[in-house]
Each structure stands twice: as structure tokens, then as C-alpha cells.
Amino acid sequence: MPRPIRAVISQQAMSHNLSVIRQYLDNARQAPVTAADGAQPAPMGATHIWAVIKANAYGHGLETAIGGFAQADGLAMLDLQETERAREAGWQGPLLMLEGFFETRDLPLLQKNRVVSTIHHPEQIRMLQASTLAGPLDVFLKINTGMNRLGFAPQQFDQAHQDLLALQQQGKVGRIGFMTHFADADGAQGAVDVPATVFRDTVGQCQGSISLCNSAAVLRYPQLAVSAADNWVRPGICLYGSSPFANTTGEEFGLRQTMTLQARLLSIQQVKQGQSVGYGSTYTATRDMRIGVVACGYADGYPRSAPSGTPAWVNGVATELAGRVSMDMLTVDLDPIPDAAVGDWVTLWGNNGPHIDEVAAAAGTIAYELLCALAQRVPVHVQYSGESVEK
């Protein structure tokens, strides 16, 4: 009865990906320190994983992801309502608000749900100072090590830390950790060296947990994730099976795709050589051919920027887009699938289809954007361990 489109979400793939990341960390812990300059400290203490489930768990559904990442050490998100939902879903472990709180009136709920708050701006410290908190709030003090997005500049750090220590004395702040975020962990090799050094120099001898690594840093610089007595990494995209690096797919890291997007053929057109297909007539048939019209468009979250040639699979056979993506439909070359018929499933990305990282690359974007863009109107089928979805 709904439009013939669906997203199949695999909780098993989520839990697999989490274990892959855990393995990366374990391997790093056992690896010898190889940095030529000796700047990488030897492994010490424990590494914990915040599974990042912001943005509706990258489009997968918050509750589904909480189940999939049940073995994570903590969950990281952005919205206070998400922390409420996590507690309602039965999650007992730590919760982290990645941008902290936005208003003073957020504080009671943070406290009620035992949420750790990022502190990235003096305004947040002022709110804490002006508040009448009933008990201590655990915080991560965020340092801007060059990304120039969130965080205190190194020269602001001492003041911010002193302020938090004073709040600690007053019982408003509990444990104080330290965090930063890398702008280029997926970029040129070594691009994290300067920010990591800035971070170490800024934190200096201050005691507390630290948190530096996003997906790219965990995969490429795992030594950064196993230093310090208590290290919390923040993988996001890799937990959903995608690579944070250009020109690769998550498969190369042993990750499994967590979302498969499929829609049925709702029409087939016989197109003659020289005829055009779709808006703007951007595709012209170079031969007589069959065009399949698929019930998926950019209003479902499929990227309009995906050009002709973007991979799609019909009945498990690889083919490609032919013509511009419409709001509710897209068109594919059916010549490689001569027996394709109206009603057949087309896989736009995911299992038994093109890798989402390939589709994203073809569309000039990243899998993060495609996953998050999955529209509310797409019915979601959650696949629990071992379960299969009806043909």
C-alpha cells in the first residue's frame, strides 16, 4: 500500500562494525610504537567507544541503533530529546551531548538522565555559573585545535579549566574530561599531527579522560586512541559501514553496510536511439534500449546530483542510472537485465547492490549525507540477527 520503496536496516551489521572498531583499538594497543619522532605515547589505560547516534543515528532510527550498538561503552548525540529516548529504550550506560546544552533550562534534563555534556564555549560556563544545579554534571572541555568550529582556543583553555574547577568545588561539575575534533583526519597523512600536539600541549598535566578520534582517526591513527589513562573514541560513519576516506568503501576496512535502499520498477519504457530520458533531456539513448522507472527519487533521500552512470542493481545485476533523478522516480538502463519486469526490486545501495560509498562518490558527496537524508516517507524494515526480508 505505501509506495514500493524500503530501507532495510541491519542491526547485526551495526554490532559487527562496532566489533571491527574494537579490534582496531585492540590491535593498536598491542602494536609497537613506530612513530619516527617518538611523539606517540605508548598505550596505557583503557579505550572506550562512544557510538555516535546523532541525526537519528545517521538515518537508521535511534532505537534501532541503540540495539545495534548495545556493546558500546557510551552513546553520543546532539539533541536532549534523544537522550530521553535512549533512557526510555533502556540504555543504562553513559550518554554524551556532542554540542553540550543550548540553554539553562536544558540542565535539569541532562542531570536527570545522567548525561555528560561537552563544554565548548564560555557562554555555557556562564550558564552553569548562573544555574542552581542539584548535583554535579560530568563534562568534556572541548579544545579548538585548528578546525575553528567548536571549542576553546588554546589561549582560552586555562581560564575555562579554572572556571570548571571552581564549579567542581561548588558541586555543579563532576568529572572533567578533554576533547577535540580533527578537521582533516581523512585528509593528507599526518594532518592530525599538529592538532594532536596542540591538544597535548594545551591539556598538559591536567588529569581526566580524553576524546580525540572520529572514524577516520580511529582507522588511520589508532595510536591516538590508545594513549592516555582513559581514552574515549567517537566513531560515527564507520559504524554504519561506510569509509570516511575518499575513493574507498567501508568493505576495505571489514565493515558491513547497515542500510540497503530498494525500490520497485513501476514502469518500463522502450526508448529509441536518439530519444531522451527525463527532465532536461540530459540522457540521450545511443541505441534502442529499455529504460526502467524506479519508485525512488530525491524526495526519498536519493541524491539528485547522481548523474547518468551512477551504479544501481536490478535483480542483483549491475546497471546504471540513465537520465536525471526526479523527485519521486529515477530511471535506469535495463539492457543488462532483459527479463526485468514491473514490480522487480532495484537496489540503489547496500547489500546485493552498489556500495553506498560508490553511489556517494558518483553523486559528488559522502555516504554520511545520503544516510542522513533518508526521508521519513521511506518505510523502514529493521532486520534483526539472521532475519531475512520478504522478496
Next chain:
Amino acid sequence: MPRPIRAVISQQAMSHNLSVIRQYLDNARQAPVTAADGAQPAPMGATHIWAVIKANAYGHGLETAIGGFAQADGLAMLDLQETERAREAGWQGPLLMLEGFFETRDLPLLQKNRVVSTIHHPEQIRMLQASTLAGPLDVFLKINTGMNRLGFAPQQFDQAHQDLLALQQQGKVGRIGFMTHFADADGAQGAVDVPATVFRDTVGQCQGSISLCNSAAVLRYPQLAVSAADNWVRPGICLYGSSPFANTTGEEFGLRQTMTLQARLLSIQQVKQGQSVGYGSTYTATRDMRIGVVACGYADGYPRSAPSGTPAWVNGVATELAGRVSMDMLTVDLDPIPDAAVGDWVTLWGNNGPHIDEVAAAAGTIAYELLCALAQRVPVHVQYSGESVEK
């Protein structure tokens, strides 16, 4: 308590835009026939407006749009559940399923809700033939006049029409109308001439309502909308205030924006000349400057493809993006707004901000995609006539 972001939807702008389109049609009806070849038939009969509200009314919310387009002659959508919601919302007028039904089991609900169904493929006729419909279903027979997406090829038309007439005799089909869709109504001047001629030649002397014009065709070729005894136009994007044409905005047609996207500044960074901002360090400060971090990212539906330089307004003052759009944040140059402070509203598009058509153009896409992409996590404030939204 939610993240400091909101979409403000104006029902008044919707109803204004509908009246603008009505005016275009009235003007066309009164205009002399000017086509040099005399191919445009003189105005006759009535023109009706299907207000297109598919894709959650282009991101505006179905029920909100039903209120905004209360003066439309009919509502057009894609999903059977939307027709159910339209009836529940009290809509008594005609409803059109733009892709028709997908399965035989859809037919009873179509009938219950008195929905007009597009018939674009022989498979749908077979379903009707095999069905046991209790009463007649009104249909629009869709003709593929060159877009090669949905519809019967001209050479398939006679058979399809005969089949529908036979079904009419059996009481399964009621009124039969004829429709097509243009691939290039927004393209080169005159690009609809061939498909419009194919349509006329194919339909020939068959009696029934016709439906040809999308937004672009209504605005540019309104004569096509006032021919025939009973003509139904299908405006979509223009009802939401945007232009269907490149390098223009809806304002040039007297249309008002129906969605305003705003988010607050959640941090401000002092950046030194030569420092970079955001992922990939794609923006480098050419001077010491202030960067504002805005609580809106691509997971809210703002396009990641929007480059540095894309317009955004802070406190009513024009400025531009500086650095790559993140999942939950974006960064703007605050130098034109020296008194901007954390908590101030930034308008990403809409009233008292850049036109959504300008933002779409900067991002290499169209307003349709931006509107539809508005994420569920963005709180929506519906503005009824004359109402204002809190600062």
C-alpha cells in the same frame, strides 16, 4: 530544549501563491492567441488547479498544505496514505494519485476516498481488469510524449483507451481524462511544442479532461492551460514560492516563499589570517575575522554542496558561508555583523534571508530538493494568517 533550529511555514504565502497562479490562468484566458503558427487553440471551457502536495507537500507538512491550498480545485499526491490523511483533514474535493495505484489491493482505498488515478502502464489496466471494483474509478490516461518516464507511447494509446472504455462499460472505470508531463518546460523556449503536438495528435477527438501543465508550463505557456473544455493544471514548486526556471527566483513571478529555515549561532570563533575553517580545511581566512557557527547542517536538510560564499543572513544582514557544511553545523563570516552574539538567529533561506532559489543555485541544485530534504528533526512552526513567530 530542541536544537536551536526551526522551519517557519507560512500558510498565507501558500494561499497567495495559489491566487497568483489563478491570475496567470485568468490572464491567459483573456489574452489574444498570438502563436505565429496558430497552433495554440483559443481559450475555451474551464481551467482547474491540482495543487501538488506530494513529498509531504514539498517538506511543508501535508495537513498544513491542505489548509494553505484550501482554494485549490483538487490535490495531487503520490501515496495512498496521503489521500487518507487528506480526507481525515476534511478535504472534500478531488484527489489525484500522480503515479496511480501500485497494487490491486490499493483499489478499495482509492474508491473509498474517491481518488482519481493516473493510468500510466498496461500493468495497471491488467489490475483493473482482474479486480472486482464495486464502483467506477475516475482515471487520467497518461501519455509519454517524449520524457520517457511514465505513460503510454502514442502507438500504445489506442489500445489503452479501448481497454479503459471497455472497463467503463463494465462499470469499473468512470470518467477518462488525458494527461502528459513535460521534460523541458523550464528549458529552451518552445521545447514543449513537439510534446504538446504529440499529445494533441494522440488524444485526437477523444472526449475528456486534459492535464498537461506543471509549474513551468503554467508560467511560461499558460495558453496550454486554458485550451480544452476541461483543463487541469498541476503546479507544484511555484505554490511553494520558488521558480521552476534557472537563474530566477520566485519573486520575479510575484510568488512568496512558504518556508523560512533559521538556526541560532551556537559559537563564535576568532580566526586569524591564514587559519582554516571546517572539514577539509577548504576555507582559509584572508584576514583576521570572526566565524559564526550555526546550528544547522546537512542532516537538517541544508545542502552539503553549498560552498563558501553561499548567502546566509545574520540578524537581517547578508553574509555568506565560510567553510564546508558539516552534518550538524555550518559556519558563516560574521564580519558584516560585528554585534552578532551566540544565540542570534541566522536565516539560511526564506523571509528576511536569502531566497531559497539563490541558495539552491549556489549549491548546484534546485529549491525542490532543498524543500523536500527538510529533516524530521527540524521543529516546524506553522504561521497562520498574519501571525508572527517569537524572536
